[in-house]
Amino acid sequence: RLPFYPLRSYGGSDLPSVNSDLRKVTSPYPGPDGEPEQIYVVPPVNPDVTIIHAQRADRRGNTQIWGLTGIQAEAVYAADKAVVVVEEIVEDEVVRSDPNRTLVPSHAVDAVVVCPRGAHPSFAQGYYDRDNDFYRAWSHISKDPERLRAWLAEWVYGTADHAEYVDKLGADFWAGLAVGEALSEPVNYGRRL
Template structure:
């Protein structure tokens, strides 16, 4: 059952060095505040999982938190490459990063399989793709009913899943509104889950068919206003497009990146905006 605590305490309690960590949110509700707290607590040797790693994972990789990335597509949306990710893969700075690339469809199916407690996901895909040549997690099996050749990938079962959402009620139920990605599946698939929210309310005011994650599936809830910035939170604040453009220059140079970390994460006194 969900407990309410500070973000610092939630990360310290549930996330350990060497853990497999999923941080999800599609276009908006990306858990930047939680990622920055991971950096401040200097968590190391993490396996990071995300369907579309963007600048948050660039920051975590550049800060030396990660040794492995499981993903589908990575980039600075609308701008270009993730330079800290490329530096880690190509030159091993600040440490070497292993990558396992999947398709979007495979990642979504793997999260669903994890949420269902299954060991693997099966899908039609990867036929004619080169990814199976470089990703040993992609296998092929024969359907026992039709004989069809199908792709299989391991289920995603993180040690910790972290998401950001708009609201939580006092019973620990969480409302995710607007564009919904695989946040629900990520939480249900994980051993432990941490949710940051814009506010804690008496009533979620959830519409019919809304995405409500029940409190029994969540370990920790932290109220962090602006916890998704510079991405946006539907109904609360817009996307900071300027920062995504600025990140291209910040992340290209190691010294400039380290200065940014010192000024806006390590010395932010809490949350970096």
């Protein structure tokens, strides 16, 4: 719910000349040279619904994410409603045992959906790896309308649900994306005696 977002990446490009949403403001803080700095800003994105994928949540929606977390928490807070898709639901005690992994608290979540392997072709750290072959193939599939229609017919419209999609890929495929253990060391959060 920010009024705008500052970015340095548009400086020196032609994009501001073709996109009127890219505007400059004077920063209230001095730049590296001590003088007021002009900086580009973009309008906020405030969707009606944000859907994110995470490793786990408890039944109330306290959502834990680790690995590359991106801007998932910010995306949830920018939206009117938030749906969290998770690899698994865990007991409250699991979430409470490691509170620093809870990046999205239950008060910001409107629904939790359990969908194992739901991030595919991307990855879920600790659950399965990224499907690099799919990413390499996608540019060829998506640039050819006929090939894209055939792919959609088989993999989207041709499967009843995500579980059927996962099954259609097969056990050998998923074994190829399996990850081994790389456990984090426990920490002592301390408590009063």
